[in-house]
Amino acid sequence: MAELPQSRHLATEIPGPKARQLAARQAAAVAPAVASAMPTYAVRSQDGIVEDVDGNRLIDLGSGIAVTSVGASAPAVVQAVQDQVEQLTHTCFMATPYEGYIAVAEKLAELVPIRGQLRSALFSTGAEAVENAVKIARAYTGRQAVAALDNAYHGRTTLTMSLTAKSMPYKHSFGPFAPEVYRIPGSYPLRDQLDGAEAAERSISALQTQVGAENLAALIVEPIQGEGGFIVPAEGYLQRLAAWCRENGVIFIADEIQTGFARTGSWFACQHESVEPDLVTTAKGIAGGLPLSAVTGRAEILDAVHAGGLGGTYGGNPVACAAALATIATMEDQDLCAKAADIELTALEQLRGAAQKDPRIGDVRGRGAMLAVELVDPDTGAPDAELTGAAAAAARRAGVITLTCGTYGNVIRFLPPLTISKELLTEGISIVLDSIAQN
Numbered sequence: 001m002a003e004l005p006q007s008r009h010l011a012t013e014i015p016g017p018k019a020r021q022l023a024a025r026q027a028a029a030v031a032p033a034v035a036s037a038m039p040t041y042a043v044r045s046q047d048g049i050v051e052d053v054d055g056n057r058l059i060d061l062g063s064g065i066a067v068t069s070v071g072a073s074a075p076a077v078v079q080a081v082q083d084q085v086e087q088l089t090h091t092c093f094m095a096t097p098y099e100g101y102i103a104v105a106e107k108l109a110e111l112v113p114i115r116g117q118l119r120s121a122l123f124s125t126g127a128e129a130v131e132n133a134v135k136i137a138r139a140y141t142g143r144q145a146v147a148a149l150d151n152a153y154h155g156r157t158t159l160t161m162s163l164t165a166k167s168m169p170y171k172h173s174f175g176p177f178a179p180e181v182y183r184i185p186g187s188y189p190l191r192d193q194l195d196g197a198e199a200a201e202r203s204i205s206a207l208q209t210q211v212g213a214e215n216l217a218a219l220i221v222e223p224i225q226g227e228g229g230f231i232v233p234a235e236g237y238l239q240r241l242a243a244w245c246r247e248n249g250v251i252f253i254a255d256e257i258q259t260g261f262a263r264t265g266s267w268f269a270c271q272h273e274s275v276e277p278d279l280v281t282t283a284k285g286i287a288g289g290l291p292l293s294a295v296t297g298r299a300e301i302l303d304a305v306h307a308g309g310l311g312g313t314y315g316g317n318p319v320a321c322a323a324a325l326a327t328i329a330t331m332e333d334q335d336l337c338a339k340a341a342d343i344e345l346t347a348l349e350q351l352r353g354a355a356q357k358d359p360r361i362g363d364v365r366g367r368g369a370m371l372a373v374e375l376v377d378p379d380t381g382a383p384d385a386e387l388t389g390a391a392a393a394a395a396r397r398a399g400v401i402t403l404t405c406g407t408y409g410n411v412i413r414f415l416p417p418l419t420i421s422k423e424l425l426t427e428g429i430s431i432v433l434d435s436i437a438q439n
């Protein structure tokens, strides 16, 4: 396969003629509820570039929403997948087990930041991992309630949608929601002005008064909130919540689906503050683009579920497991945690420089290669979703894959593949910043 030049190139306007044809076919055949951010269609990708149907080369600042951290079609992943596809595509682990599943569980036991003997169960999507983490926590504790934070995102299935905070587009018209799900305030330093201890006090008070520790099976937390706006909680917040959970027999689930696997500059975002969860959910970056997810936790907790209680036809599919092993090996070989930390240094300097000149950039935040700017009205601090949408659209037309997020739709996020070159990273961010400046 020919190398894909690592440079942005506009062969046509975006969308070009072939993209327009595909858009017409999409409109005729695909449910409009499944909407796409980019106005063009991908054909191939390598490291920091995605090539579209019209031969445009786009700078990738999205990694397919934090999935292709090793680069889409990373060579080791491609090789492992090809070898595995020839050997064995599927048997179903519950029918006839195979080594790859076990090897992924062993690797998770090595990497997930929980002490002692660990066990894992594998699934296909992030939402499935979250659902199963809740099932495991309920079985272990014998309790039913589950709490999630304001601005949380945990998926789109009925239980995970119920844990997700934002109504539009995730929940609107899709109720009723799962019972025994409680929402409590979290930590959003820009907007609540609370330090970690104060925010934790507020969360814990809500748990105690509105749920009661003795009813609570689990508290689920994203160590950095993803879809909700790349919100980094105030220092000490997660530590205090985890400690309260431990004292009260509540399972602390860290949803590391977006933050995990080198994204934030360490294997898991919990590690930045030495937070030790009971269960960790992973997906996305774990398998370099193949669908795989996992729940990992202390053996005692996973062992509480009856034999046959967890599973699914495709969970831990052999091809996805082969991809995961190659992905993790690539992360280790190329020290992609260090690459994520380098990306943070380069990008933060650029983003902070822009924020100094433009007061509409109300916050610059994140860790590693999970960074964002929050756009506001400089006088009132009110979220500016309109500017966010216009700036993102302009950057996309200029050939940069640009993703937004946030409860108020006013956050532009940066999630480049960890293998992106410094030049492409800087160019991509400059284009986004210019798009903000010009709107």
Ligand code: PLZ
Residues within 6 Å of the ligand: 065, 125, 126, 127, 128, 130, 153, 154, 155, 156, 222, 226, 227, 255, 256, 257, 258, 259, 283, 284
């Ligand atoms: N938990 C923390 O970030 C997925 C959602 C994109 P699935 N985030 C991207 C969209 O609009 O659907 C996510 C996450 C966290 C759970 C999930 C769910 O993972 O693999 O999309 O099910």
